Structures are given as C-alpha cells and as structure tokens.
Amino acid sequence: MRYGLLALFSLAVPATAGELSLVPPIECDLTGPCYIQQYVDHDPTDTASDFTCASLSYDGHKGTDFALPTRDMIDQGINVLASATGTVRGIRDGMEDLGYSKATASQIEGRECGNGVVLVHKDGWETQYCHMRKGSISVAQGQQVNAGDILGQVGMSGRAEFPHVHLSVRHDGKVIDPFDPDDVITCGETETDTLWSDVPPYRAGGIISIGAAAGIPDFSNIRANTVPLPKPTSDALVIYAYLFGTRKSDVIHLALNGPEGSVIKRDILLKKPQAQSFRAIGKKLKTDRWPAGTYTGTAELRRASDVVERQEFTLTIP
Ligand SMILES: [Zn+2]
Missing domain, CATH: 2.70.70.10 (Glucose Permease (Domain IIA))
Known part of the structure; x- marks a missing residue:
C-alpha cells in the first residue's frame, strides 16, 4: 500500500x-x-x-x-x-x-x-x-x-x-530561444527539447509568394501584393517569385506556360545568402496580343539535389 x-x-x-x-x-x-x-x-x-x-x-x-x-x-x-x-x-x-x-x-x-x-x-x-x-x-x-x-x-x-x-x-x-531553451547548439539537428507544445515547422528558406506581371515589378509592390496583372496587349509577360532565407548556390527555377505551350523558363543561380529577395523573368510581346487562355506559373527553390519549396499560380488572359 x-x-x-x-x-x-x-x-x-x-x-x-x-x-x-x-x-x-x-x-x-x-x-x-x-x-x-x-x-x-x-x-x-x-x-x-x-x-x-x-x-x-x-x-x-x-x-x-x-x-x-x-x-x-x-x-x-x-x-x-x-x-x-x-x-x-x-x-x-x-x-x-x-x-x-x-x-x-x-x-x-x-x-x-x-x-x-x-x-x-x-x-x-x-x-x-x-x-x-x-x-x-x-x-x-x-x-x-x-x-x-x-x-x-x-x-x-x-x-x-x-x-x-x-x-x-x-x-x-x-x-530564451523557445526552439532551443538550453542554448546548446547541435548544428543541423532538430531539437527535441523545446518549449513548444507542438513545434512549429522549420522552413529552411522558401517561396513567400509568386505571381505574374506586365513588366519587372517593384519590390515594394511585391511585398504589398499590389503588382498589376498583365493584360492581353501588355508589352511583356513576367513571372516573379518572392523568396526568404535563400542561400548561396540555391537555384530558383521559374517557368510560365500558356495556351500555346512554354512562354518562358529559366534557372537562376543565387550568388549570396539573402533574408528576402525576388527574382523575375519575362518575355516581350512580339505580336499584337498574348494568346487568350489559361497560363500556369511555377517557381521551384532548389538546393543541391533537393526541391526546398514549390509554388504555382494560374492566370487567365481574356
Ligand atoms: Zn524580431
């Protein structure tokens, strides 16, 4: 007893x-x-x-x-x-x-x-x-x-x-760092001893947002989500990706596909670490208008052989 x-x-x-x-x-x-x-x-x-x-x-x-x-x-x-x-x-x-x-x-x-x-x-x-x-x-x-x-x-x-x-x-x-309250750093390892009842995910950099534009957008407009969308006769079709926590040698892959196939795609090598940045690629209009239909934009942040994050959007050109 x-x-x-x-x-x-x-x-x-x-x-x-x-x-x-x-x-x-x-x-x-x-x-x-x-x-x-x-x-x-x-x-x-x-x-x-x-x-x-x-x-x-x-x-x-x-x-x-x-x-x-x-x-x-x-x-x-x-x-x-x-x-x-x-x-x-x-x-x-x-x-x-x-x-x-x-x-x-x-x-x-x-x-x-x-x-x-x-x-x-x-x-x-x-x-x-x-x-x-x-x-x-x-x-x-x-x-x-x-x-x-x-x-x-x-x-x-x-x-x-x-x-x-x-x-x-x-x-x-x-x-105190709630992710590492004992302040004993074990590089690269996920801490098990945290203050969280449910540990928030660690995203080692990623894609904040992506979108389409009619020209290379201002960073302030990207950050405010006020980039004007392209129109059927816009001078250019641009795809951008807003990024955080990127590292040297990361690659951002951008691609835009339209109703008649690939509009533009490119892999951009990132040369230095950046807390926040954006990258954009575009194509100039060579005919009287962009083909009507649905466009799909894709951004992929790649690190060594891994895809860190991927985002997609669709855009309709009337
Ligand atoms: Zn702060």
Whole structure:
C-alpha cells in the first residue's frame, strides 16, 4: 500500500516542472501562407546564427518573427495569440503600421517593439509580442489570458520591415530561444527539447509568394501584393517569385506556360545568402496580343539535389 502511494507521488510531478509550454503566437498556417523569417541569434559575434546554425536570424535578434507573406494581409486581421496562460503586464497601442525605413526611424526610436503586449507567466517567465496592428490590441493591463487567447492582430508598427509578430521569451529577464531553451547548439539537428507544445515547422528558406506581371515589378509592390496583372496587349509577360532565407548556390527555377505551350523558363543561380529577395523573368510581346487562355506559373527553390519549396499560380488572359 505504501509502495503504491509513493508511485502515485512520483507520477504527480510534471516532467517539465518550472518550464513554460507555448503555442504559436499567430493564427495562420506556418507551412504557408505564413512563415518564420527570423529566429533568436545564437552567435555572440557580429554575425548571426539560428538554432540550427543556419542564417535565419540577424545579429542580436532576441526573438522569433512569425511573418505574413504580404503587407495586404494586415487588412485581413490575422490574430496574435497568447503563447501561454498568464497576466497582461503592459500594452502599447496607437503607433502607425508604417514599417521601418530611414524616413520613419526617428518616430520609432525607443519604441522599436511598436504596438505590443507583455505577458507574465508563472515561475519567472515572460512573453512579449511586438509590431502589432494599430488599434487592434484587445486586452488590458492586469487581465488574465489563457494560451491561445486573442491579444490583437499582426501589423507592422515599430521596427518592422515586413508584417510579422515578434515573440520574445524571457526567463528571470534572460532571453530564451523557445526552439532551443538550453542554448546548446547541435548544428543541423532538430531539437527535441523545446518549449513548444507542438513545434512549429522549420522552413529552411522558401517561396513567400509568386505571381505574374506586365513588366519587372517593384519590390515594394511585391511585398504589398499590389503588382498589376498583365493584360492581353501588355508589352511583356513576367513571372516573379518572392523568396526568404535563400542561400548561396540555391537555384530558383521559374517557368510560365500558356495556351500555346512554354512562354518562358529559366534557372537562376543565387550568388549570396539573402533574408528576402525576388527574382523575375519575362518575355516581350512580339505580336499584337498574348494568346487568350489559361497560363500556369511555377517557381521551384532548389538546393543541391533537393526541391526546398514549390509554388504555382494560374492566370487567365481574356
Ligand atoms: Zn524580431
């Protein structure tokens, strides 16, 4: 009898005593359309390394950036969620979703987090959510929240160059990478000891979006998803791919097929690592109009002999 009681006691002690269990802070599929652009920097020097020793970070980054693919998605009101049960310690709202540039830097100084929420949890844990959409914060100081509760929406306030929610996790004031809380890096290996109840997928770079255009588009239009579609008499037919986390020697394969077969295709070798970039190829109009019908665009990001990611779109030319 006594033996049985002891066994019960040992079962009652949680395996993760004192640890925090997290859910993703964004209500969006992280295998696409949303993605993780940057992780906590584990490199003490002035270069950056994420927890897999890859380059999805930047020097001194103290959190994880959960991104929307394009700026127009802010208007859809994508929810920011509490990653764990806790109490609201503080909020800030009212900053514009301007994004960070030289022109906005002075307005942002000292308020890099933008509109944000800080939650306190048990045992000295704290989570912080940054760059939220102006006017979206729906919790108040002192309020109790459960994991998964809505805090507000994803925006681009403060020091943000693309729409995302930055999640910082701290324990007794120290920055903790929820993907690698013990800070012991095993390059290339997937961590099993994380703070996540269900570990978000690690995408080692990929395709954020693809589309068609009537000429080489402006990067600002690609990032806002406001690239005008080609018309039957447009001067050119262009296919573009918006990429993240690409590495040196990656290849982006672009192809556009129309009702009369291949319009254009090319493999482009990427010569340096880039956090975000785009590539586009196109063909000039040589007759009076483009053939009417359905066009299919394909983009494939290739690394060595692997296809990292692939996306397709269709376009109808009337
Ligand atoms: Zn960040």
